[in-house]
Amino acid sequence: MSSATVHLSVPGDWKLWYKHMLGYAKDKKVSDFINLDKPDIFSELEEPLEPECPEEATAEAKIAYDIKVTAWKIKYMKYEKMNEGMTKIRDVIWRTVDATELRHVRSEDDDVKEIIHSLRDCLSPTTADYQDDVRTRYHDLCAPKNRGIEKWLNDWSLIEDDIKEADIAGQFNLKKDFLNVNLAIDAGYTQAWTKNV
Incomplete structure (x- = not known):
């Protein structure tokens, strides 16, 4: 390991x-x-x-x-x-x-x-427990607390995978939330990212 x-x-x-x-x-x-x-x-x-x-x-x-x-x-x-x-x-x-x-x-x-x-x-958590955990972590990521953009992006990519695995992707607007949170963390990065999208 x-x-x-x-x-x-x-x-x-x-x-x-x-x-x-x-x-x-x-x-x-x-x-x-x-x-x-x-x-x-x-x-x-x-x-x-x-x-x-x-x-x-x-x-x-x-x-x-x-x-x-x-x-x-x-x-x-x-x-x-x-x-x-x-x-x-x-x-x-x-x-x-x-x-x-x-x-x-x-x-x-x-x-x-x-x-x-x-x-x-x-x-192993039950499906419901796992889905609740993913929702909680997602909502925490949508309310950033003095987090650097790199750490936040790493956490975001993990939560996207977890949302798909938990089969709850339809419950969130990932792109909208991604942009809104990034504006709060690093407006310059968000503007550059939206130009590439």
């Missing part, structure tokens, strides 16, 4: 924390085992079995066995790399989730996806 660690301690943290976990899992090449929308469970994945030695001691049997061993080694290395990635993700979960929220996890030995699923059930 990056130098900035995202912690999960309240429902408002869920979305960003889960997004970071998915990104970390993608880096470790185990995203299907973390993504709650995918059915894959790592603990159900069987470790590749080493091929048995041939009963015959012929040259053909030895060549066939060597090919099977090479294929097994490749599969086993891939499995071990995924296992290592899952171990690191488990460690990140235990480091980034507030101790009071870890009580929702039935067992430390649960599959990582089951742990994340338990956390989601307890900490």
Whole structure:
């Protein structure tokens, strides 16, 4: 993960924390085992079995066995790399989730996806809560308080994405509010922006 660690301690943290976990899992090449929308469970994945030695001691049997061993080694290395990635993700979960929220996890030995699923059930905001949170943050952005234009623009781009994700885009006039608030923050920037629109 990056130098900035995202912690999960309240429902408002869920979305960003889960997004970071998915990104970390993608880096470790185990995203299907973390993504709650995918059915894959790592603990159900069987470790590749080493091929048995041939009963015959012929040259053909030895060549066939060597090919099977090479294929097994490749599969086993891939499995071990995924296992290592899952171990690191488990460690990140235990480091980034507030101790009071870890009580929702039935067992430390649960599959990582089951742990994340338990956390989601307890900490992911409901649709109504999420929509209310987005509306509140939007209204706060429409009443700027001594904010620099760059900070405000960053917050605005995030809220636009959140409005679309919360499926409440029709409740706001984004362009009008964008211009009105920018006039209050930086009239010169707003005039330059409206000329480009």
